[in-house]
Amino acid sequence: MIDNKKLAMALRSFAAERDWDQFHTPKNLATSISVEAAELLELFQWSRGQKGWDEIADASLRAKVQDELADILLYIIRFADKADIDLEAAAERKIAANAQKYPTDKFRGTDRKYDE
Amino acid sequence: MIDNKKLAMALRSFAAERDWDQFHTPKNLATSISVEAAELLELFQWSRGQKGWDEIADASLRAKVQDELADILLYIIRFADKADIDLEAAAERKIAANAQKYPTDKFRGTDRKYDE
Amino acid sequence: MIDNKKLAMALRSFAAERDWDQFHTPKNLATSISVEAAELLELFQWSRGQKGWDEIADASLRAKVQDELADILLYIIRFADKADIDLEAAAERKIAANAQKYPTDKFRGTDRKYDE
Amino acid sequence: MIDNKKLAMALRSFAAERDWDQFHTPKNLATSISVEAAELLELFQWSRGQKGWDEIADASLRAKVQDELADILLYIIRFADKADIDLEAAAERKIAANAQKYPTDKFRGTDRKYDE
Numbered sequence: 001m002i003d004n005k006k007l008a009m010a011l012r013s014f015a016a017e018r019d020w021d022q023f024h025t026p027k028n029l030a031t032s033i034s035v036e037a038a039e040l041l042e043l044f045q046w047s048r049g050q051k052g053w054d055e056i057a058d059a060s061l062r063a064k065v066q067d068e069l070a071d072i073l074l075y076i077i078r079f080a081d082k083a084d085i086d087l088e089a090a091a092e093r094k095i096a097a098n099a100q101k102y103p104t105d106k107f108r109g110t111d112r113k114y115d116e
Numbered sequence: 117m118i119d120n121k122k123l124a125m126a127l128r129s130f131a132a133e134r135d136w137d138q139f140h141t142p143k144n145l146a147t148s149i150s151v152e153a154a155e156l157l158e159l160f161q162w163s164r165g166q167k168g169w170d171e172i173a174d175a176s177l178r179a180k181v182q183d184e185l186a187d188i189l190l191y192i193i194r195f196a197d198k199a200d201i202d203l204e205a206a207a208e209r210k211i212a213a214n215a216q217k218y219p220t221d222k223f224r225g226t227d228r229k230y231d232e
Numbered sequence: 233m234i235d236n237k238k239l240a241m242a243l244r245s246f247a248a249e250r251d252w253d254q255f256h257t258p259k260n261l262a263t264s265i266s267v268e269a270a271e272l273l274e275l276f277q278w279s280r281g282q283k284g285w286d287e288i289a290d291a292s293l294r295a296k297v298q299d300e301l302a303d304i305l306l307y308i309i310r311f312a313d314k315a316d317i318d319l320e321a322a323a324e325r326k327i328a329a330n331a332q333k334y335p336t337d338k339f340r341g342t343d344r345k346y347d348e
Numbered sequence: 349m350i351d352n353k354k355l356a357m358a359l360r361s362f363a364a365e366r367d368w369d370q371f372h373t374p375k376n377l378a379t380s381i382s383v384e385a386a387e388l389l390e391l392f393q394w395s396r397g398q399k400g401w402d403e404i405a406d407a408s409l410r411a412k413v414q415d416e417l418a419d420i421l422l423y424i425i426r427f428a429d430k431a432d433i434d435l436e437a438a439a440e441r442k443i444a445a446n447a448q449k450y451p452t453d454k455f456r457g458t459d460r461k462y463d464e
Contacts, residue, residue: 002118002204010211018218019225023278026172026181027160030153031277031375033188034382037146037153038270044143045263046255056142056199065142066201069192070210072149073203076185083172085182087189088118094186095126102134109135139394147259147393150266154386161379162371234350234436242443250450251457258404258413259392262385265420269378269385276375288374288431297374298433301424302442304381305435308417315404317414319421320350326418327358334366341367 002073004088008081011074029079033072040068118189120204124197127190145195149188156184234305236320240313243306261311265304272300350421352436356429359422377427381420388416 015021043064056062080087131137159180172178196203247253275296288294312319363369391412404410428435 002120002207004118007204007207007211014211014214017220018223020223022225026169027157027163027375027379028278030157030160031273031379034150034153034157034386035270035274035277037150037188038267038382041143041146041150041263042267044146045267046260047143053142053198056201062199062201065195065199066206067210069196069201069203070206072153072188072192073207074210076188077207079181080185082169083178083181085172085178085185087185088123090182090186091118091123091189091193094183094190095123095130098130104133107134107136109138143259143263144394147263147389150270151386151390151393154266154383157379158383161383162376234352234439236350239436239439239443246443246446249452250455252455254457258401259389259395262389262392266382266385266389269382269420273375273378273382276378279375285374285430288433294431294433297427297431298438299442301428301433301435302438304385304420304424305439306442308420309439311413312417314401315410315413317404317410317417319417320355322414322418323350323355323421323425326415326422327355327362330362336365339366339368341370 004077004080007074007077011078011081015078024078024082026079026083029075029082033075033079036068036071036075040065040072043068120193120196123190123193127194127197131194140194140198142195142199145191145198149191149195152184152187152191156181156188159184236309236312239306239309243310243313247310256310256314258311258315261307261314265307265311268300268303268307272297272304275300352425352428355422355425359426359429363426372426372430374427374431377423377430381423381427384416384419384423388413388420391416 015024056065131140172181247256288297363372404413
C-alpha cells in the first residue's frame with residue numbers, strides 16, 4: 001500500500017515550511033517529473049539491451065533506481081494533490097482502457113502497437 | 117491509498133496475457149516513464165508561467181492530465197514490481213533525506229537550491 | 233555555419249578510438265538526446281516564467297546552457313550521420329511544412345495550437 | 349553544412365509573423381526540446397536492443413526520425429539565436445573537452461564512464 005494521502009500531507013508541510021508552494025506550478029511540477037524520469041533513464045543510457053532485472057540487484061545501481069523512482073512518485077503525488085486528482089482511480093481507469101485498446105488476440109507477443 | 121500490490125498484479129496479468137513481459141526490460145520501462153512524462157509536460161509546453169492550478173479544472177485538460185499521471189504511476193509500479201523495490205519505503209526515505217538536505221532556515225522562499 | 237560533416241567526422245574518430253561505436257545504437261543515441269535535453273531543461277526547472285533571455289547573460293548559467301546545447305547538437309549530428317540523414321534538408325522541409333500547418337491569419341498571437 | 353544563420357532568420361520571421369516570440373522564453377524552448385527529444389525516443393520505446401541502423405532504412409520510420417531530428421535542430425538553433433550563443437564554437441569546445449575527459453587508453457571498449 002502506498003499511503004499517498006500521508007505522503008501528500010508530508011509534501012505540503014515540506015513546501016509550506018520552505019515557502020516553496022509558489023514554485024509548485026503545474027508546469028514546474030511537470031518539468032520536475034520529466035527531469036527525474038531522465039535521471040532514471042540515464043542509469044540505463046548505454047546499456048545494449050542486455051541489462052536484465054538481475055542487474056538491479058547491484059547495490060549501488062539499486063540505490064540510485066530507488067531514489068529516482070521515489071522522486072518521480074513524490075512529484076506525481078504532489079501534482080495530483082495540487083490538482084485534486086485521485087491517482088488510484090485514474091490508474092484503474094487506465095488499466096481498463098488499455099485492456100480494451102489492446103485485445104489479447106491481436107497483440108500477443110508483438111510490439112507492433114508501440115512502434116507503429 | 118494506492119493499492120500498488122493490486123495494480124502490480126493487474127499489470128503482471130496484462131503483460132502475461134499479451135506475452136509482453138519480454139519487452140519490459142529496465143531500459144524499456146525507464147524509456148516509457150520518460151516518454152509519458154514528456155506527454156504530461158507537453159500539456160504545459162507553451163504556458164508562460166501564468167497557468168495556475170485552477171486551469172486544471174478545465175475538463176479536457178484535466179482528463180489528459182489524469183491520463184498521463186496514471187501512465188507514469190503504472191510504469192513506476194511495474195518497474196518497482198520487476199525490480200522488487202518497495203516504493204512507499206523509498207518515498208519515505210526520500211522525504212527524510214530531503215528534510216536534511218534543505219534545512220528550512222537556509223532555503224526558505226528561495227529557488228537557489230535548484231538553479232545553482 | 234555549422235560544419236556538420238566535419239563534426240560528424242570528429243565524432244566518428246572519437247567513437248572509433250574508444251571502440252564505442254558498439255554503444256551507438258539508434259535507441260542509445262535517442263536516449264542520450266533525451267537525457268541531455270532534460271539537463272538543459274533542469275537549468276530552468278523552477279523558474280516561474282519570469283526568466284527572460286537577459287538572464288542567460290549570467291556567465292555561469294550561460295556556460296551550462298552552451299554545454300547542454302552542444303551535447304544535444306553533437307548527438308543529433310551523430311544520429312544523422314549513422315542514419316545517413318541530411319539534417320539541413322530535413323530542417324528546411326520542416327519549416328516549409330510548419331508554414332502550411334500554421335497559417336499566420338489563424339494562429340497569430342495564440343498558443344492555441346499547442347495546448348489544445 | 350548547416351546554414352544555422354539562415355535557419356535562425358527563417359525561425360525569427362516565422363515567430364514574428366505569428367506574434368509567437370512572446371512564447372519563446374528560455375524555459376518554453378527548453379521544454380520544447382525535451383518534448384521533441386521524447387518523440388524521437390518514443391520511436392524506439394520497445395525495441396530490445398536489436399534494432400540496428402539498417403532498420404532506419406524503413407521509409408515510414410525514416411520519415412518520422414527525420415522529422416523529429418529536424419524539430420530538435422530547429423529548436424536548438426532558435427534557442428541559440430535568442431541567447432546569442434555560437435552553436436558551432438560550443439560543439440567544438442565540447443569535443444575537445446570530451447577528448448580530455450575520456451582518454452582512449454582508459455575508456456576503450458567500456459561503457460564504464462556512463463553507467464557508473
